[in-house]
Structures are given as C-alpha cells and as structure tokens.
Amino acid sequence: MRVAIIGLPKSGKTTIFNALTRGKAATAAYSPSLTPNIGVAKIPDSRLLILENIFHPKKTIPAEVSYVDIAGSAKASSGKGEMKGELLGYLTTADALLQVVRVFEDEKIPHPKGSINPERDIATLDLELAFSDLAIIERKLDKLKDALKEVKAPERGPHLKEQTLLQKIKAALDNDIPVRQQSLTGDELKLLSNYQFLTAKPMLIILNIGESQIPEASQLETEIKSLYPQFAVIALCGKLEMELGQLSDIEAKEFRDVMGLATPALDKVINFSYKLLGLISFFTTASAELKAWPIPSGTTTPKAAGKVHSDMERGFIRAEVINCSDLERCGNLAEARKKGLLRTEGKNCIVHDGDVITFLFNV
Ligand SMILES: Nc1nc2c(ncn2[C@@H]2O[C@H](COP(=O)(O)OP(=O)(O)O)[C@@H](O)[C@H]2O)c(=O)[nH]1
Ligand SMILES: [Mg+2]
Known part of the structure; x- marks a missing residue:
C-alpha cells in the first residue's frame, strides 16, 4: 500500500516525506529535484508495547506504509494542466494521496503563486487532479466512439454502458465534483476500478505551518476543515518534525515536552494514512518475534x-x-x-x- 505526497512546489513535500520516513532526501529552497523519493514509515502502535510486556519477544516489527514524494506539481512538471508519464504513473498507482499545503511564512523561499493562501492552493491542486481525470476520460470516450462504429449492434452493450458512465462522471467533474464525492453504485465503481482516477483516491491534507504558528495549529485545522469537510486535515511544522525525526526517540520526546507538542503530529499523520488506506493490524508472536501485519479491513x-x-x-x-x-x-x-x-x-x-x-x- 502506498501513499503519494502531492502539493505545489516548495510546500514542504520532501521535508514531510523525510519526517515520515526518517529519511534524508534533499529539500530545496529553489530548484526542485525531479526524481521521486520512496520510503516507508513504521506505523506507531501502542498495542505493540502492551504485547511486548506479555510475550517478551526478541524482536518487534511494526507494520509499515510506503510513501512516495513526487517532485513538483502537475503544472510545474509538464507546463500544461495535465500530468504526464512517470509522475502520473506514481500517482495513479498510489492508494491514497497526502496533500501538503504551505502555511509557513518565509521570505527566502518564494511561493510559486507569490503569496500564502492555503484555500487557493488546495483548489489549484484539486483542479489539476480533475484535469488529469478529464484527459483520461476524453481519450477513452474517443476510443469508445471508434469502437462503437466497428462492432455490431448486439455487441455494443458494454461499450454503451461504459460510455454513459464516463459521460456522467465527466459532467460531474466539469461541475467541480471529484469522483470520490460522486455517489456511484458498487457496479459503477467496479467498472471504474481500472481507471484509477486521481480524484477518486482518498486524500489527507497536511497544513505545513511554521514554528511560530504552532499555537494556532488546531484553529487552522478547524478553519480548513470547515471549507473541506470531506478531508482529514492535520497541521504540523514539517521542518521541526523532520529535525525531530533525526533525533533518538528519547531526545525527541524531551524536545516535544519543552515545545508543548503533546501527541507527535507525525504519528497522527501516519495513523490517518493507515485508516485512509482502509488498513487494520493483526499481530503474530511466533518464533519470539512480535509482528504487526497490515491487512484491508x-x-x-x-x-x-x-x-x-x-x-x-x-x-x-x-x-x-x-x-x-x-x-x-x-x-x-x-x-x-x-x-x-x-x-x-x-x-x-x-x-x-x-x-x-x-x-x-x-x-
Ligand atoms: N521556514 C520553514 N521552512 C520550511 C518548512 N517546511 C519546509 N521548509 C523549507 O521550504 C523549502 C522547500 O521544502 P521542500 O520540502 O523541498 O518542498 P517541496 O518542493 O514541496 O518538496 C526548503 O528550503 C525547506 O527547508 C517550515 O515548516 N518552515
Ligand atoms: Mg521536493
């Protein structure tokens, strides 16, 4: 199971990727790197501690989820509204999306749109995802039109069914309704599963705030949540979380206590991603190894x-x-x-x- 990290350039995607995976990929104030970063995050699970105290295993292995940090946004990389090639491949094969939205202020790091405006940035990215889905639909509709000309009347049924469905989805997308919010039936969803539409994927929004904005974190979350009730919204300071990720657990905890950061925001993000993917954990204890296994509920x-x-x-x-x-x-x-x-x-x-x-x- 894989979560793709998306967002406008310089929103802090690579920073947050590093924080989640305790990685050390290069972040950049100016030039974007174009190779995607792939890494895994261990799922924090307090039950592992409880089970360790009962089974005293030699080794404990938490469940993992992988994250891919895709360089740049659609527009930045293709110059047009539509995503292409490898980048699109990483997105379509992802099981969920994590959208990083810049809230931190820093004059040294230019915002691609010239100002900080989370609401606008979320709308911009939504539009790009919808563009990508519309392009796929239009190409498929063209193909279906040709196919319908070639096959005989009795064999047209499935083609016609697909055509009607795609036209319905296209109309809704044109009205700014992402596929995940179009009430589709089980049959329709099944027919669509091969398309892997981007706006059909579950999405989590991360508000990347600056250190000085930490006291306003929950207020910011509520604000954005009221605009986008369909998404889970978490505010965190990516830069700080990345730095904490490089410390030992004990050092990081001391630091968090001093900063007044109660639950590690990253744990919240990882756990939300896990839920978003529809995963639950079961445990095995054989061979003195305590292991958490991710499975779809x-x-x-x-x-x-x-x-x-x-x-x-x-x-x-x-x-x-x-x-x-x-x-x-x-x-x-x-x-x-x-x-x-x-x-x-x-x-x-x-x-x-x-x-x-x-x-x-x-x-
Ligand atoms: N001041 C500040 N800078 C940040 C924060 N998060 C990321 N940055 C900086 O913003 C720049 C772009 O970050 P990066 O993670 O490379 O963004 P990406 O282009 O979305 O991958 C880097 O110089 C980061 O150090 C933050 O919370 N506060
Ligand atoms: Mg990056």
Missing part, C-alpha cells in the same frame, strides 16, 4: 494467514485468536484461555483490528 482469517506465508493460507486449518484488549485485561494467555477468551476460528471468520493470531496449518 474485512479480510478473512485464511487470507490473513496468507500475508504471513502462502503455505499458511493453502494449508490453513484454523486459527487461535484473542483480541489485544482482552489479552491486556487478562495479563497473559493462560488466564485468557481460562476465561474462555481465546477463540478458535475457521475459514469464514473475519480478522478484527488488534487480533493476536496463531495459525494452524498443514502442508
């Missing part, structure tokens, strides 16, 4: 086993499952078993967030 137990190893899915017999919160209350597995909280689950069960699972399989 609604995954069945054998499919979850398949995440660990394909043999486990193929030879799946059953699973022993206990939720982390039950385990925490009992203190250990033996106690949980005594209380009947350890469940045996078969092939048709659905895994819940926080389940601790032992798979039984036979190959």
